[in-house]
Amino acid sequence: MEDVALECRDLAKAFGGVPVLKGVSLALRAGSVTALAGENGAGKSTMMKIASGQVKPDRGQVLVGGVPLPHGDPQAAHRHGVAIIPQELAPIMDMKVYENLFIGRELRTRAGLLDRRAMARKAREILDVFGVEIDPQATMRRLPVGLRQLVEIAKSTSGGAKVLLLDEPSSAISEREVERLYAVVRKLREQGVAMLYTTHKMEEIRALADRVVVLRDGGLVEDRPIDDITDDEIVHAMIGRELQDFFPELHPRGEEVALEVRGLHVSGYPSPVDLTVRRGEILGLAGLVGAGRTELLEAIFGVRRSTEGVITVAGKQVKRNSPADAITHGMALVPEDRKGAGAVLSMNVLDNGSLPRLSQFTLGGWLRQRNRTKKVGAAMESVKLRSRGLGQQVGTLSGGNQQKVVLARWLTGSVNVLLLDEPTRGVDVGARSEIYRIITELAASGMAVIMASSDMPEILSLSHRALVMRGGAVAGELTRDDLRSPDVQDTIFRLAAGLSRHKGPDSNAQPTALATKLATKEDGR
Amino acid sequence: MTTQESATRPAAWHLSWPWVRDQLIRHSMVVVMLLIIAYFSYRSARFGTLDNLQTIAIAAAPFALIALGQTLVILTGGIDLSVGSVIALSAMAAAATVKDHPERLWLSVLVAMLVGLAAGAINGFLVSKVNVPPFIATLGMLTTASGLAYVVGEGAPINGLPQNFGEIANNQIFGLQIPVIVMIVGIVALALIMKRTSYGMRVYAVGGNPVAAQIAGVKTTRILFSVYALSGLLAGLSGVMLASRVISGPPNLGEGYELDAIAAVVIGGASLLGGRGSILGTALGLFLIQTLNNGLDILVVPAYWQSVIKGALIVAAVTVDVWSAKRRV
Numbered sequence: 119m120e121d122v123a124l125e126c127r128d129l130a131k132a133f134g135g136v137p138v139l140k141g142v143s144l145a146l147r148a149g150s151v152t153a154l155a156g157e158n159g160a161g162k163s164t165m166m167k168i169a170s171g172q173v174k175p176d177r178g179q180v181l182v183g184g185v186p187l188p189h190g191d192p193q194a195a196h197r198h199g200v201a202i203i204p205q206e207l208a209p210i211m212d213m214k215v216y217e218n219l220f221i222g223r224e225l226r227t228r229a230g231l232l233d234r235r236a237m238a239r240k241a242r243e244i245l246d247v248f249g250v251e252i253d254p255q256a257t258m259r260r261l262p263v264g265l266r267q268l269v270e271i272a273k274s275t276s277g278g279a280k281v282l283l284l285d286e287p288s289s290a291i292s293e294r295e296v297e298r299l300y301a302v303v304r305k306l307r308e309q310g311v312a313m314l315y316t317t318h319k320m321e322e323i324r325a326l327a328d329r330v331v332v333l334r335d336g337g338l339v340e341d342r343p344i345d346d347i348t349d350d351e352i353v354h355a356m357i358g359r360e361l362q363d364f365f366p367e368l369h370p371r372g373e374e375v376a377l378e379v380r381g382l383h384v385s386g387y388p389s390p391v392d393l394t395v396r397r398g399e400i401l402g403l404a405g406l407v408g409a410g411r412t413e414l415l416e417a418i419f420g421v422r423r424s425t426e427g428v429i430t431v432a433g434k435q436v437k438r439n440s441p442a443d444a445i446t447h448g449m450a451l452v453p454e455d456r457k458g459a460g461a462v463l464s465m466n467v468l469d470n471g472s473l474p475r476l477s478q479f480t481l482g483g484w485l486r487q488r489n490r491t492k493k494v495g496a497a498m499e500s501v502k503l504r505s506r507g508l509g510q511q512v513g514t515l516s517g518g519n520q521q522k523v524v525l526a527r528w529l530t531g532s533v534n535v536l537l538l539d540e541p542t543r544g545v546d547v548g549a550r551s552e553i554y555r556i557i558t559e560l561a562a563s564g565m566a567v568i569m570a571s572s573d574m575p576e577i578l579s580l581s582h583r584a585l586v587m588r589g590g591a592v593a594g595e596l597t598r599d600d601l602r603s604p605d606v607q608d609t610i611f612r613l614a615a616g617l618s619r620h621k622g623p624d625s626n627a628q629p630t631a632l633a634t635k636l637a638t639k640e641d642g643r
Numbered sequence: 644m645t646t647q648e649s650a651t652r653p654a655a656w657h658l659s660w661p662w663v664r665d666q667l668i669r670h671s672m673v674v675v676m677l678l679i680i681a682y683f684s685y686r687s688a689r690f691g692t693l694d695n696l697q698t699i700a701i702a703a704a705p706f707a708l709i710a711l712g713q714t715l716v717i718l719t720g721g722i723d724l725s726v727g728s729v730i731a732l733s734a735m736a737a738a739a740t741v742k743d744h745p746e747r748l749w750l751s752v753l754v755a756m757l758v759g760l761a762a763g764a765i766n767g768f769l770v771s772k773v774n775v776p777p778f779i780a781t782l783g784m785l786t787t788a789s790g791l792a793y794v795v796g797e798g799a800p801i802n803g804l805p806q807n808f809g810e811i812a813n814n815q816i817f818g819l820q821i822p823v824i825v826m827i828v829g830i831v832a833l834a835l836i837m838k839r840t841s842y843g844m845r846v847y848a849v850g851g852n853p854v855a856a857q858i859a860g861v862k863t864t865r866i867l868f869s870v871y872a873l874s875g876l877l878a879g880l881s882g883v884m885l886a887s888r889v890i891s892g893p894p895n896l897g898e899g900y901e902l903d904a905i906a907a908v909v910i911g912g913a914s915l916l917g918g919r920g921s922i923l924g925t926a927l928g929l930f931l932i933q934t935l936n937n938g939l940d941i942l943v944v945p946a947y948w949q950s951v952i953k954g955a956l957i958v959a960a961v962t963v964d965v966w967s968a969k970r971r972v
């Protein structure tokens with residue numbers, strides 16, 4: 119127990135006068151996984167950035183093997199064997215896998231030229247240790263996010279990292295890829311790497327961690343071996359209160375049709391889609407990664423091309439391929455990729471909040487400051503946004519709070535149809551139950567909601583009805599009663615993977631291959 | 644607003660050293676500017692006079708217009724390399740219109756602006772609709788417009804223009820020359836538009852994240868088109884003012900001006916990746932360059948040394964800005 123690989127002593131950091139970390143001490147032992155839990159904005163990413171030298175602490179020290187690291191020097195941290203897998207990966211997309219693996223420490227032939235053959239061979243060896251099939255000659259861009267992440271992990275550990283900081287590594291990858299990530303993390307633990315692992319998912323903490331530390335409001339409130347703490351205690355430490363009714367009660371749906379989609383041909387998919395959502399109804403969209411859920415939502419909203427079909431909202435036909443017209447008819451889209459597609463990170467909360475309904479906040483083109491400050495402020499208040507004020511740049515908010523901005527900015531006006539794509543990805547438990555509450559309340563107020571999600575409990579507990587998608591088409595429909603039946607997960611999986619109900623369990627290999635293929639396709643866009 | 648975090652902001656009048664240091668770093672560009680002004684004032688009695696201020700303003704005016712257009716283009720993440728030769732083309736068009744026809748004075752201004760607008764619209768169409776990279780589209784326009792300027796003049800300058808053509812650049816209103824007034828109005832109007840109108844916000848949004856802007860209902864192609872069209876229009880206006888100043892139409896007018904305009908925008912703190920920058924920053928950057936030109940002229944520094952000093956100072960100014968931006972985190 120005495121071989122401490124990395125130690126943080128009394129780390130403190132404030133941004134613009136606001137304290138984010140208030141003296142946090144923490145030790146990571148070799149060959150162990152420490153889970154770092156905490157609400158959105160608790161300071162988890164900041165902590166990791168300090169440990170890896172990207173951010174300078176105001177106070178405190180980071181020691182590797184007893185040696186203090188110079189502050190704010192990522193190269194020094196790297197030399198001492200501290201590697202970080204950030205929340206947003208930054209591989210070089212147009213280079214090959216083996217090139218990415220050997221960047222900065224290229225192998226050379228005796229003549230001093232690049233020894234590509236040796237690098238490719240060595241790359242295969244490195245990746246084989248992880249037990250994953252990745253072609254070293256593949257271009258990074260063509261790999262699914264999950265595999266890109268493994269390449270990044272392989273890169274840092276094969277470079278001799280003894281401490282690995284993983285910031286929400288599972289938030290951008292599919293369930294199947296998570297299993298592979300687990301295997302890799304366990305393997306690294308055997309090799310004696312010390313790991314700090316941030317996640318918002320309790321299952322992951324249970325599956326991987328030896329120890330849990332919890333940050334709340336910049337302070338360390340819990341640090342215990344995993345076997346000495348219950349799930350409830352972890353959640354309690356995170357949010358400082360008991361969490362009741364994780365999934366709120368569903369209100370009965372209305373009768374009036376809010377959204378009707380007829381024969382919608384989404385560009386790139388062969389078969390047309392029909393669906394109907396009533397006022398007050400939450401329609402879940404399930405399916406494997408690459409099943410075309412995101413594409414369908416985008417096509418309904420008009421940001422992805424559709425070639426044929428009719429979309430009507432409250433009886434009025436909406437122009438296809440025109441997000442502006444969709445918004446006019448009261449549609450709202452909360453996209454999956456909040457940094458890439460949701461928020462304009464360089465703008466502040468107020469401007470992001472005004473953007474979707476600019477015309478409502480202007481008089482002859484001029485912004486009505488008072489009016490929009492009031493409306494946007496109220497919308498952000500309704501989701502309990504934690505920010506330094508409406509003037510804070512959205513890029514400096516924590517991940518979960520960015521998600522709240524992306525959702526709440528629609529609530530400055532009336533919404534008939536709310537399209538949600540993975541609404542709780544990367545969102546902490548407290549905020550997640552809040553987002554569930556917001557979604558059910560919005561539905562209860564008469565909104566129609568379509569929610570695409572890879573989170574099974576979310577689909578099962580939150581939707582009135584669910585569609586399972588495969589290859590861009592609706593493969594099956596599940597009523598509220600179906601969703602309550604005990605074997606529903608199996609049903610969904612079979613529909614999603616395209617298996618008939620009567621096949622034996624030995625056909626399990628098929629969906630894996632299919633899922634991988636689909637995932638590759640999706641991420642290639 | 645919503646939670647506890649709003650209480651702890653340092654009051655603005657709190658005059659402690661960290662606060663002063665913070666302000667100095669934040670407004671490093673203004674500090675550099677003041678240092679330069681102080682130096683020139685010390686070296687030359689003429690530099691600080693009102694007369695000289697007007698000289699600087701007159702020299703700045705044609706640059707100001709294209710730098711304003713360039714700011715919007717750069718905010719969207721693009722670049723407009725064609726403004727220099729669009730100046731030449733519109734100046735030639737104005738000169739050809741007004742030659743032997745003094746009564747067409749205002750028509751010539753209109754023609755110059757329309758020519759500029761047309762060139763900008765072509766850029767905008769190529770960038771927003773055809774998805775040609777801005778660098779390529781406007782580089783093409785740079786060459787084309789320059790060639791056309793020579794075509795209009797049949798390979799030579801258009802001289803012998805009516806004397807009243809000179810009034811545009813040289814007449815005064817309230818003691819200020821028309822180009823200076825146009826510049827001031829332009830800066831104030833665009834600064835207001837970018838800060839206070841939905842159009843301005845849309846430009847920032849398209850530059851900051853085009854996908855997110857589109858999902859929020861912003862018609863991104865329209866915004867992109869508009870900034871190039873505006874840049875062209877302002878280049879046209881700049882062209883006719885320059886031609887009026889020399890009462891002729893030289894086909895090489897405005898050559899290389901695009902670089903000074905881009906420099907002004909970048910010195911003003913804009914990011915070439917889009918989404919970050921401001922009109923007032925550009926105005927500041929512009930005056931930094933023009934003050935430098937003027938001061939070095941007064942000190943009779945040889946032209947080639949002026950180039951060297953200017954280049955070095957531009958890099959130094961931006962370095963300070965980048966460094967201070969890092970310090971702020």
Ligand SMILES: Nc1ncnc2c1ncn2[C@@H]1O[C@H](COP(=O)(O)OP(=O)(O)OP(=O)(O)O)[C@@H](O)[C@H]1O
Binds near residue numbers: 165514519546972
């Ligand atoms: N560069 C910055 N400037 C200003 N504030 C910042 C900056 N970076 C982070 N913050 C603030 O620091 C706080 C902690 O952020 P951090 O990213 O560490 O949270 P987190 O625990 O990782 O949250 P999440 O689970 O959402 O990723 C947040 O309130 C955030 O707004």
Ligand SMILES: [Mg+2]
Binds near residue numbers: 205285516517
């Ligand atoms: Mg984080």
